[in-house]
Amino acid sequence: MLANLDGGYEQLTTTMSKQGEQWHREIDIIINKMKTEISVIKVKHRDILQKHLAEIKQLQSVIKQSLLVIREIEKSTEVTSTIEYSSRIIEFSKIPPKVQILMPTFIPKPIDSEKLYSLFGQITRLSTATEDNISLLNQPNTTVRELLDEPEFLCTIQTGHERICSVTCLNKGIIWTSGTTNEIKCFNSKGSLLQTIHTKSGNYPYDIAVDSDGYLLYSDWSTGTVNRVKNGQTEELIRLQGWKPCKLCVTSTGDLLATMFSVYCTQSKVVRYSGSTEKQTIQFDDECKPLYSGNSYTKYITENRNHAICVADYWAGAVVVVNQGGRLRWRYTGHPSVTKNKPFTPNGITTDSQSRILTADRDNHCIHILDQNGQFLRYIDNCSLKYPCGLCVDNNDNLFVCGINKGNVKKIKYLK
Template identity: 80%
Template sequence: MDPHSSAQDVHRCDLCETAIVHSYCDFCHVNLCKPCIGDHISDGYDKHKIVQFQERRSTLIYPKCETHSQKNCKFQCKDCKNIFVCSSCMASEQHGRHKFVEVTEVFKTKKDNIIKDKQEFENHISPTYEEISRDFENQLANLDGGYEKLTTTMSKQGEQWHREIDAIINKMKTEISQIKVKHRDILQKHLNEIKQIQSLIKEALQTIRKIEKSTEVSSTIEYSSKIREFSKFPPKVQVSLPTFIPKPIDREKLYSLFGQITPLSTATEENVLSLHQPKTSVRELLDKPELFATIQTGYKELQSVTCLNEDRIWTCGETNDIKCFNMKGSLVRTFKIKSEELPNDVAVDSDGDLLYCDWTDRTVRIVKNGQIEELITLPEEWTPNSLCVTSTGDLLVTMFCDDETQSKVVRYSGSTEKQTIQFDDEGKPLYSGNDEIKYITENRNHDICVADYKAGAVVVVNQDGKLRWRYTGHPSVTKNEPFKPSGITADSQSRILTADNNHCIHILDQNGQFLRYIDNCDLKDPYGLCVDNNDNLFVCEFYKGNVKKIKYLK
């Protein structure tokens, strides 16, 4: 049996490779049995450090002095840039009155630093790089699916255009058929008149031929010519066929009308791994946010807003109408939900389809091509509260039970439940149990953020549902009312924005640290929030029924 691969895995001598190890050379880092010790130190005992095997690597190996070859350097001269010195060097004129430090102290300090570095690598740096690597791997794995979804959306737009073009062609064909009927009627009318005259001419000609052959005096004398009557020919009627004048195809205009492909966008953020410093933002906060637009929605109580695209927003309030506005404040479209009650919340998925909560029948519904489809039906004791579409296309739904003792967040993939987030590691509820709306958003780092109005807190968990932090407001002499978050969203910089009934917006970093208020722009009773792809902020003013568009980043 090979002694180096035996099941007992005992340590063997590095010289003879058979005997069990007894000692260790702390200078050469060699395992030794008793008989082999003599052979190993035969070239000079002082060159080696023989210790018990259990005490291996415990002896410090000092550097040899370059000036006094027989001595080891056990000190460092602080005045000579920490060079190594021996006891003879310390007594020499070269180092007179210099300050020295024992190598053992420096060694211990360095060892402690090395152990800390090792822990930093093992606990923070290496896992973070693994996480970054997995993120890129996931992005690459989802790349084909994302682009396939993009081309599918484009194909759907093409199919819709084909349907519209076919409808236009069919309409024009119907118009042509109607013109053809009129054309036929005109020609038939004139043909009938000519046929009638031809019949009269035929009768006159027959009479003439009869008289021509007759010798009867009276009929010949009584004959009256009708040449003048029939010589007045009817006007020539020419009915022209209609023409189709095709308009020239402007490919550039057609391309822009069909849709728009947004350019590839790469957002870069500094990853600070071990120093635990805040991340440097790509876009900094404005010193004073700017009000860009105020959109009057007509709701007496406006509670939700979500961006459809760069130029459209969906809103919902105290009626069963969901309204779409453009940035000029014009009403583009109104959609009436099936129930007579107001929807709890609205959202838009990656295909641009509208989603809304209907608390009357405990459903989440989706509007596709103007048709309402039931996406999710909750169990009888649960009512949907608020919606968020994640970066991966999942749907997060906040909900509460009928007895108002429990609330939770459920993640859905399509109509399939994937995850439930309700309790922390100690089994305590994460969210207050009541029917107050709990707005929800997903941050860029995949954290799930909930504005819990009743609890007066923003509750943030990671994508696995583990509690990361709670934010319960920021002390300010100008904010008199308790912090009550009534809306929440996150921007491209992983900042979290939450509405407060103190007529302001709190801006937090991804770790829950307060950064700034937005308390200008004449905000009154801010409620639901959202940001568009350019990080413009849209704020619902609950009682005024206005949506305000605010720029807060440079």
């Protein structure tokens, strides 16, 4: 490994240099294109001036001809030519109006170094693992749990929310829920209310999560912040400028992933934070095209066991999955079905111990189960689900589902 170290890093810098060369080529192409545009404008400018000059020269020629006629009359002794002469002073005083042409200008845009850095590429973190741990990464769970032939409905937790939007689990059989009020409620697995927390702003949270230390996190779109509730006190963890936070996910390494949208709902992106420090931005694919729809703030997010980042993009009608480095792996846009006759509307997403991905299809009242490569496995559609949205899976692979129009959370068993 030591012997191959220099070669490996040299290859890394070579790849980066090739990316730089490609950027330089693209910049040269843009500059040449703009120079061509300037040349075309210059030709038009010259044509306008030459046309105006031709009009003036033509008028000058007519005036000279008229002056010659006058001089001939002056020399003549015949009265008739003088009497018949008609002055053209008024005609000649109407000279062509002066042409005012403004030169084109080049307005350079300010260089945003941080944005350029994120667009150029990303260096993944240095990670270390023993051989045993590498085996575990390649095989996320040695115990293979198959899907039940028919998922089982276990119980309903009445949360008291008029409209519930989000649910997240702790490994101790505890779930947190939030809806369209400023209350965030905590329940045990039997449905008993343990705790209620109110948002600091008084507005409803857009999403909730629990960090690696067990503290509650919630996003507040009205203040553009992500907040942490620690020992009963709410503290601001992240404050955004020009963006609004949406859905949250705490990764296996303790990082925070947050979906967010620009203030005017024209752009969306995923940002990774370590504490309050921004580490990674995921917004464009390899062709610099947006990965996510820009006109929507409904983008649920989760991390899979293989560290893939999975986003349920409601308005795009797609589940978008990128690898840890932010490169697009695949998109899932639904599964053909004679019984599911409405467009695929993913409105919640989670993953289980088998690296399967579960996403709520709100308008078709069901859950899609996919493998880690985006292949459809089956539906969960037999548990009287009505407009499902937020999803989470506990450490026993029990599925908790929110029904957006009611304040209920359903607990479902779907694995053997």
